[in-house]
Amino acid sequence: MSISPTHPLLRCLWLYRKMPWRFSLTALLFLLVNAAMAWQLWLIGQAVQAVHTGEAIKLLADGHYDFSVAWYWIAIILAVAAGRGILQYFAGVLSLIIGQDLLSLLRERILVQVQRLDLAYHLQHGVGEMVTRTTRDADKVRDALINFWRQVFEASVWILVSIGLLCLYNVWLGLGTLAFVLAGIAIFIRQTDQLVTLDRAVGQAYDQVNQELSEGINGVRVIKAFALESSRIGAFEGFVQTFVRHAHTALAYAAVHTPLPQTLVALSQVWILGFGAWLIQQGQLEVGALIASLLVANTLIFRIEPIGRVMQVFADARSSAGRIWELLDESPTIVGGNDSIPKAALGFRLHDVTVQAAGGNAILQHCHLSAAPGEILALVGITGSGKSTLAALLPRLLDASHGSVDIGSASSGWQNVHQFRLDELRRRIHVVPQESFLFSDTLEANLRLARPQASEAELLEALELAAARDVLDSLSDGLQTRIGDRGITLSGGQRQRISLARAFLAHLSILILDDATSALDALTERRVLDNIRRLRDASGQAVTVLLIASKLSTILLADRVAVLDKGRIVAEGQHAYLLEHHAEYRELVGVHHG
Incomplete structure (x- = not known):
């Protein structure tokens, strides 16, 4: 040798x-x-x-x-x-x-x-x-x-x-x-x-x-x-x-x-x-x-x-x-397993999760959170509370220092994300960040990153679901329009909708929107979030959605809300319940208790 x-x-x-x-x-x-x-x-x-x-x-x-x-x-x-x-x-x-x-x-x-x-x-x-x-x-x-x-x-x-x-x-x-x-x-x-x-x-x-x-x-x-x-x-x-x-x-x-x-x-x-x-x-x-x-x-x-x-x-x-x-010589610290992800509907569960920052400070502390398959869960919290860190755990962009991150369901059982192949895990679980990134290429090429074999009809359907058909209609060369470095030729809201359309095209099972609709007006946002309920994965199952939100209009469209404070989930429930029983939640959403 x-x-x-x-x-x-x-x-x-x-x-x-x-x-x-x-x-x-x-x-x-x-x-x-x-x-x-x-x-x-x-x-x-x-x-x-x-x-x-x-x-x-x-x-x-x-x-x-x-x-x-x-x-x-x-x-x-x-x-x-x-x-x-x-x-x-x-x-x-x-x-x-x-x-x-x-x-x-x-x-x-x-x-x-x-x-x-x-x-x-x-x-x-x-x-x-x-x-x-x-x-x-x-x-x-x-x-x-x-x-x-x-x-x-x-x-x-x-x-x-x-x-x-x-x-x-x-x-x-x-x-x-x-x-x-x-x-x-x-x-x-x-x-x-x-x-x-x-x-x-x-x-x-x-x-x-x-x-x-x-x-x-x-x-x-x-x-x-x-x-x-x-x-x-x-x-x-x-x-x-x-x-x-x-x-x-x-x-x-x-x-x-x-x-x-x-x-x-x-x-x-x-x-x-x-x-x-x-x-x-x-x-x-x-x-x-x-x-x-x-x-x-x-x-x-x-x-x-x-x-x-x-x-x-x-x-x-x-x-x-x-x-x-x-x-x-640097080695990735995140290494995938060998198992394939089941084709069944997927929810997620965080059990006693702690994430330590490089300096030793805890970003998340003994965090517990779960979402059933097909559920839309809103996650709210002040800036710096650890929302984006939590979102990055599901596709293993980051790993927890302690505890387990699982996918599956209560009926079919939970499996740790560490045992699955990374490429497959990240195809099934996708994070759409607030700061949308588009490549200096055509609109079609940017969309096909999610699914290269998609037909033109499927591209148009994804744009429709993301309320972005008007963006397509405004482009001189349609799908073949080059949209510039990082999508600089588009507005912030247009870039967000194109990024959402790209994610919708991926046939994912869990969708995480990290303030990904922050640049949209209330009417467009409602259309997009209503359309998300129609999303299906490759096996026809409803998509589970984690909405990291700061706007009340976004939170109201969720089935359930979780409040993250100082790295811990301090409250969970429907919007009306939290509004009634949690002062911290009322303060976050800017609603005063009557």
Whole structure:
């Protein structure tokens, strides 16, 4: 069984195992390219030696020159160079292709993980942070993947090949060059940790810039309504300046510290020239071999000197890869069971439920609440009493810290929501929030999210049930009208009705409306809620409805009302009963006891 490396950047490279044949072919091509380069330089040395000894061009007895040997060396060197060029082209193209494939695989994993993670994780981490990981961080990893082949793998192969060739000429010629190269690389590596630290600070500053930009765009209506443009621009400029300051610090560190190791690598050429000249004087090295050695050193310097910039790229990528794997290594805390939900009518029951906030405070405390199949139950309470938290428990957008959340009925029995598959549970139980979210797509595409196979007649019926046919009639292209980012082209009430129609289309069993009719006028709201009583699930059973309500007109349409106060259900009953016996309820609905 293979074990994935722990270094974040190596873990990205480890994904190449998913494309083994292309990886192996690319590596083989780069090996052949560098072997061909060494062969070419060796041939040049041999040709120079032939010229030096007079074998390349010979004076014949008749006074003419014989260029056959010279032409031989020229032809073979050109042939090797041409072959190396062809191999280099295919190796470069293939490395770019598999690098891009790896980046696509990484981005796909990020998107899948973002969808898998629980709501609690997204509440803790902002949109800007997610965008940064998918864009800036992924781009930096891509740069490292490209440089992996050209500046790491190929440079490493060339070091081995060139040192091997130099050792063929003279062992100390090769070992001395290797010492300078390793010394320079060692200094580069020592600088990497500091570069990673600096880039992590740059990444965090960039998160803030992205978050501020995202909020500035999404909250543009609020900003304009309160004339906050100047203060928001000032805050944004502050985040940008922080980002620029950290970026300048990282660049300055790299600019100051990279020249020393580059100089050490360049000294290898001085070593070859000086020691090689001494070897020639001692008769231990030919002139052609010295020329070939200098060419090898020149190519080595050309490959190694940019390593300062490469190390910076890898330091940036290591930091970015770490941030990406921090996301990818997160595990959802909410995991579904293996059972299928019965097709019978569903009610719900909360038994002794407690939900703890991240800080330890209880949002819900020993809460008991139930609704029979087909019942419409209104839930009321002051802001912050835990109504939305309670609603999120049924489809397991959140989990209770203590107690059980069950679905079923008193006659058929209750079953804990933990034992059911999450996708099926969330198809049968749906929350429509007050803040409706619509995608930047056509009206039809937004509706079909609930049931892709729905017919056009079913789409129109859902719009009718949500009292949204007038919205459809007002759109220029009907169902094919693009409704803009987050439905910005529609009013708040129109967005709510479209969201309701989408939920009605889903053939759900339990519908939770979290103040989802707050933007509707009383007449439209009554039409919608009356139509909800006609809703049926896929098996033809009446839908159970939990109405989280703040308006009296909404509450009056419920069969029963529950009052939530400080995380506890403090009263239950019909509206008239609660109005008569509970002062807290009268205060909530704004009715004074006569």
